[in-house]
Amino acid sequence: MNKECIRRLNAADTDFDDRLNQLLAWESVADQQVEATVADILQQVRTRGDAAVIEYTNRFDRRTMQSAADFTLSAADLSAALERIPAAERAALEAAAARVRDYHQHQRQESWQYREADGTVLGQQITPMERVGIYVPGGKASYPSSVLMNAIPAKVAGVDTVTMVVPAPDGQLNDLVLAAAAIAGVDQLYTIGGAQAVAALAYGTASVARVDKIVGPGNIFVAAAKRAVFGQVAIDMIAGPSEILVICDGDTAPDWIAMDLLSQAEHDQQAQAILLSPDAGFLNAVSVSLEKLLAELPRREIAAQSLAERGVLIQVGSIEEAIALSNRIAPEHLEVSVAEPERYLAQIRHAGAIFLGRHTAEALGDYCAGPNHVLPTSGTARFSSPLGVYDFQKRSSIIHCSPAGADHLGRVAATLARGEGLDAHARSAEYRVVDDQS
Template identity: 80%
Template sequence: MTSKSIRRLNAIDKNFDIQLGQLLAWEAVANQGVEATVAEILQQVRSRGDAAVIDYTNRFDHRELVRAEEFALGPASLAEALERISVVEREALELAAQRVDEYHRHQRQESWRYTESDGTVLGQQITPMERVGIYVPGGKASYPSSVLMNAIPAKVAGVDSVIMVVPAPQGELSDLVLAAAAIAGVDQLYTIGGAQAVAALAYGTETIPAVDKIVGPGNIFVAAAKRAVFGHVAIDMIAGPSEILVICDGATDPDWIAMDLLSQAEHDEQAQSILLCPDAEFLDTVEASLQSQLMELPRAQIAARSLADRGALVLVDSLEQAVEISNRIAPEHLEVSIADPESLLPQIRNAGAIFLGRYTAEALGDYCAGPNHVLPTSGTARFSSPLGVYDFQKRSSIIYCSPEGADKLGRVAAALARGEGLEAHARSADFRVKR
């Protein structure tokens, strides 16, 4: 990384808006080849079930499956993995799970109703989904945090059955991931991945039951498959690259801020790390820290490319201007590293997760703070929220009319129905009207 490998912007420049727009520009690559491949996989799994899942899994993950039973793991297998991991790992997983569970219990919604003076009852009934599927990346990658963040809210919501799919390239599985599934209460696990796993969850096979919703991250084939099955089942979101935006007053340790930026940059080359600060000298110091600390990272090449292509250090006039720019960006993760972060909180409208204060590293939210780390990306925090219990609950309206209520509402409904030219509607309401 050289001194010019991360862009420097000034918010007072007349062309700043154009520069910011170019910095933020990102769209999932429309790959017709991927979409065609995914469409074929979905069709084959839908028509051939387990046989197609086995064929694609053997082809793409270099397995030698013969029967569907070979890719199914029950609670006993998960419990065995929990016993194999170290005590330190188990305690870390259990503490993280406890915190995620406790936080999400505050999100549970309850049914409610009220009675009007004539005896008519109106309300809302909250019910959990019956079955959900969670997708977790697998193989050499180990993402136990993804298991906790996706499975625990579903369990807190009261979902009857949580089904997890995780690919096992060449039969390789992470005990940490399996142990996390045991702790989170996953009911059934299948060692399959890719578009074929999404198809199996969406449509069901002889072995894998169809689910109501699919959540969890994946590669371009998984994202394309989730997009294709949306409508037949629900999905959480189509996630873009990970993002961090830091607002700093220039008084936090610059090494801390630099490493916070690097913590996102090491995800992948498309990840985005941006710092907004009114102190030009602090930006210089952070840039120097980025250069020195980057070389110590195992994923230095990935992080360097991310910073060069999509990172920025932005000089702003004030913290208030920083918040305005942040609201425009609508970042996935927003760190407010200033003396009095609460003072800016009421002005922040668009962010997936907000980390307040100098000591609150975004990385804590990825693993164990408690709030969910499945967050809206690519500006979608303008209208989307983090994954939560509410994503696994449904709301049904309740209407119970007393004779008096049917009389009053029937007259109104009949008048409006006839105004719309729907006579059967009007007469249906009229039958309940007192004469």
């Protein structure tokens, strides 16, 4: 019998914790040479603007651009792509967009205020960002779903201008990506990528207006650039490889679970697929299914490397133990493929997206279920959330003191300010205090 294509662990083994930690370890952007290259690109674009963007894009994407007009697409270009794609693909994009838009409408936050007894008004004003930049991979990795997931929440939030950048290696563009941009309501589109595109969005050029936030996935150079410009602009996250963790009681079809694992393993060699089950026989069956189904995949070499290097089937003592282990891992995608999955939902603390029940494949969330597929990875679900409308809205505090409120708060503030040695603070507050000392 051939060696299994994926390793096996048992949570009861004495060395389990060490082996699991080694398996989960992943460093994000830490390559000094990459960071040095990116720093130079950012500086060149910051000082030379469009000229540097054109120079780097011609070099890295094998283009022959002469001016910004060569990397700018119009609304008519996007509409033309929408007309060119097959009717079935257009219908699928529109159906997915409608579901994503409907889901995110529920996330809108509204301004609020309340009035205290003395007439002082406190509250919070919610306003959308003015400009947001969306990075979408191009070339071999063309993801129209990423366009929908990044642009639609921004538009639902009320962002004034959504600017999209997408590289076009050798001048090639994907019509599905352009059509998705048309459907999602992208306002501006530039066919540039890499660190130079991130720099143009962050600093602005003569042709590309500076944005307030940059979102969307990219390669290691894009990730390094996003990290470097954070502070100049906001960013969504530094995403790691895709992950799926499946908890199964052993009663779901092994082929279903195996293909769910493969759906993430085929992303790239560093993607991670994990299955937890108390049923050893089921783990055996899934291992057999993986070998069988892997041979059928066009991207089998990528998926096979992912499974061999980062995948694992883990036997646990119970579903409750599986959930506790999942909370420790904090996966990007969590499938709970068990009977009555709702009974376990309250126990789940850390996961980017939770897929309940035997019929809920993670792949549905990638495309058309409605919730966002931009999710925290590498354990960051412990403190991070999916991309959403709230990422494109800002909150401003509102304070409107009545005379009585200013009198009361001024006395409190002055006392605290003098305790901190800040006399001007104290006197500023006291100017609004009623002078009742005699």
